[in-house]
Amino acid sequence: MIKFPAPIEGKPVKREEGCRICGEITAEQIGLVDYWDIKTSRLLKCPKCGHIQLDPMLTDAETSKGCYAYYIEESLRTGPEELARNCVRNFRRGVLFGHSLKRKRIFPQNILELGPGSGYFAAGLQFVFPQSMITVMDVNPEVLRSNREHHQYKSIQGIPDNLMAEYEGQFDLVIARDILEHVTDITAVLLNINQYLKPGGYLHFITPNGHEDVWKHYLTAIFEGKPSQMLINHVNYYDGKGLKDLLAVKGFSPVDYYTFTFKTTFKGFGWKKSKRLMSPVSQISGPERFSASYFINEKAGEVSSIEFKREEILDQWYIRDRARWITYLYSWFQHSTIFRIRPEFNVGHEIYGLFRKVQSLT
Ligand SMILES: [Zn+2]
Numbered sequence: 001m002i003k004f005p006a007p008i009e010g011k012p013v014k015r016e017e018g019c020r021i022c023g024e025i026t027a028e029q030i031g032l033v034d035y036w037d038i039k040t041s042r043l044l045k046c047p048k049c050g051h052i053q054l055d056p057m058l059t060d061a062e063t064s065k066g067c068y069a070y071y072i073e074e075s076l077r078t079g080p081e082e083l084a085r086n087c088v089r090n091f092r093r094g095v096l097f098g099h100s101l102k103r104k105r106i107f108p109q110n111i112l113e114l115g116p117g118s119g120y121f122a123a124g125l126q127f128v129f130p131q132s133m134i135t136v137m138d139v140n141p142e143v144l145r146s147n148r149e150h151h152q153y154k155s156i157q158g159i160p161d162n163l164m165a166e167y168e169g170q171f172d173l174v175i176a177r178d179i180l181e182h183v184t185d186i187t188a189v190l191l192n193i194n195q196y197l198k199p200g201g202y203l204h205f206i207t208p209n210g211h212e213d214v215w216k217h218y219l220t221a222i223f224e225g226k227p228s229q230m231l232i233n234h235v236n237y238y239d240g241k242g243l244k245d246l247l248a249v250k251g252f253s254p255v256d257y258y259t260f261t262f263k264t265t266f267k268g269f270g271w272k273k274s275k276r277l278m279s280p281v282s283q284i285s286g287p288e289r290f291s292a293s294y295f296i297n298e299k300a301g302e303v304s305s306i307e308f309k310r311e312e313i314l315d316q317w318y319i320r321d322r323a324r325w326i327t328y329l330y331s332w333f334q335h336s337t338i339f340r341i342r343p344e345f346n347v348g349h350e351i352y353g354l355f356r357k358v359q360s361l362t
Pocket of ligand 1: 019020021022023024
């Protein structure tokens, strides 16, 4: 009998730190990864809550080095035209998200986005809520500068793991898109978000379905028994139920919680034991393209920031202040998710969450 999704299992090992979600002290090793040439860690799965995390966890210094190297590598790999297209896509997703809030009679005024990237998701949201105020938080000063210049957002330099007490109780909505898989301490992050929110405020996030996301590393461990290469710091692989339970403990109640996009599932991620789906075996002593220092020291100068202006990026036939319904319809046509399933099944690519703060924690 074939189980779907296929179980991810490993040998019991001693762990360096408890589960970041439930505190459990036993673990199974299901993989081994090299984060650039910076650190080798085990992928440990919690037998109690299903959470998979790096052990040892990356330090802040290791994370920022690897993230900077990845930022350079990705910018060089992705041309300016593609970057501009991504901006428009995110704008449309922001429009769609804004409309979904409106339909629920949610009208956020003060909005905080953690890790805003280009800032265009929030720009789409602001297109729907022109009176809203956007604040962005990031560790990278370059990201903050670009968000101020393109969008006139307020900016805070910091990481979600560290509470900035002056912003407690300030926001109606906190956005964390593709952030939760990167944070070293998810429990602290959710506690901080709870504190940034006003009573009854909302948290919106998307994050990969951990089971599918970790599959490539799991296969490398099974087939090769060697560390696989990790260039982007996914240090958490969430179980759909485990994440929801943690959110409940941190004072959040679900409004929308589902998994969407299944292209990767059809390819076999999460269930098919095929060598073609493996993450490459790490080659840290091999070519330069796997060395973080090489990118930081030799390649940083080649990165040019987005040279397009906001007006150019948003100069699309369907983006018109006077006909916002066309913008909405086109965004819906491009990005609406028709198939949705419960994250508890751990099937599919991406988890979408909209949660309401129902309890204030200190
Ligand atoms: Zn656990």
